[in-house]
Amino acid sequence: MPKVIVEVMPKEVLLDPAGKATARALQRFGDGEITDVRIGKRFEITIDGEVTPKLLEHINEVAKDVLSNDVIEDVISIRVAD
Amino acid sequence: MRVGVITFPGSLDDRDALRAIKLAGGDPVSLWHGDHDLHGVDAIVLPGGFSYGDYLRCGAIAAHSPIMSAVVDAANKGMPVLGICNGFQTLVEAHLLAGGLIRNDHGTFIRRDQKLRVENVDTVWTSGYTQGQEITIPLKNGEGGFIADDETLKQLEGDGLVAFRYLEVNPNGSLNDIAGLRNARGNVVGLMPHPEHAVEPGFGPDTPAAMSSGTDGLAMFQSVLAATVLS
Structure with missing residues (x-):
């Protein structure tokens, strides 16, 4: 069955505390x-x-x-998976 | 006056909210998220907790649960609705209040007795306070950072829609120290701290008078009982 992929990101201008903590870990x-x-x-949505x-x-x-x-x-994107 | 408290899967503080309503002199009514009607209540409290495990976004799935379309309809007709913590997040996700709530800027869960200033008493949930009154009630959340774009923030401040502001400590990075909001009509109020945990001597925040004696949250529930339902 086909899948539609939806990607969502926190807004650029906002602080992303989870991302920040992960960045600090990666910097090690x-x-x-x-x-x-x-x-x-x-999100992978099965159709x-x-x-x-x-439908899109x-x-x-x-979304x-x-x-x-x-x-x-x-x-940031909505597309049908290959 | 019958005040309903909605229990969602993952609600934590529904029982405390029911008890607060009773202590304030109201008739508490348990409501269930899967219901489609409000069982004739006169006001509604959305309690704290982690509805649906905070999946998707805090309050997002609760905002789309079956009972919420009835809540949104009733709120738009003037029924008093109070959202506490996760309930505030749900009201924001349901677009009954403005802005958004994101993870605390320091990245950790916080629990403290929090001093607030009551910024607006022209609502059915805050009329029992005096303008500018300083109160202390518990705060406990991981995602309580209030944000909004500049235009929304300007409008909230300009229209007097900030209901509560953090004093002394901004515990989560909220813009303009905003702890709680009201809608334009004054029937919908939401806040991150927990008034229902400060309603009974012996179980509230410490005060200079005695340990655990703080009951600053009680007036919120008394306010709505004193208010006549807006039409």
Whole structure:
């Protein structure tokens, strides 16, 4: 069955404390190349049937209204998985 | 007056909220997230906790649970609705209050007796306080950092929609030290700290008078009992 991938990231301007803590942990490895980490979310949505433009529009809506909160996050991509 | 408290999967403080309503002199009514009606209550409290395990975002799944469409309808018609902690997050996710709540800036869960200033008493939940009154009630959260864009923040401040502000310590990085908000109509209020944990001597924050004697949260529940339901 086809899958639609939705990716959501915290807004650039906002502090991402989880990403910051992870960046500090990664900086203990390597030679200081890693300067920042931001953590987002990836949703894999399984579809029963064909991914029609109408269905993608519906996913676009729920991505905006449910999967993300536009006050703190941006939906950065919606695509059909290969 | 019948005041409903909605229990979601993962609610923690529903029992404390029910008890607070009773101590204030109201009739507490348990409501269930899966219901579609409000069983004739006159006001609603969304309690603290970790509804749906804080999955997706704090309060996000609760905001889309079956009972919430009835809550949003009732709130828009003027029914008093109070959101405490996770309940505040749920009200924000349901767009009944502005802005958003993100992980505390220091990245850790915090629990402390928190001093607040009551910034606005023109609501059904704060009318029992005096303007500018300083109160101390418990705060306990991991994601209590209030944020909003500049325009929203300006509007909240300009329209007097900040209901409570943190005093002395900003415990989570909230913009403008905002601890709680009201809506324009004054029937919906949300805050991160917990008034229901400061309603009974012996079980509240410490005060100069005696250990655990703080009851500064009680007036919030008494306020709504004193208010007539707005139409």
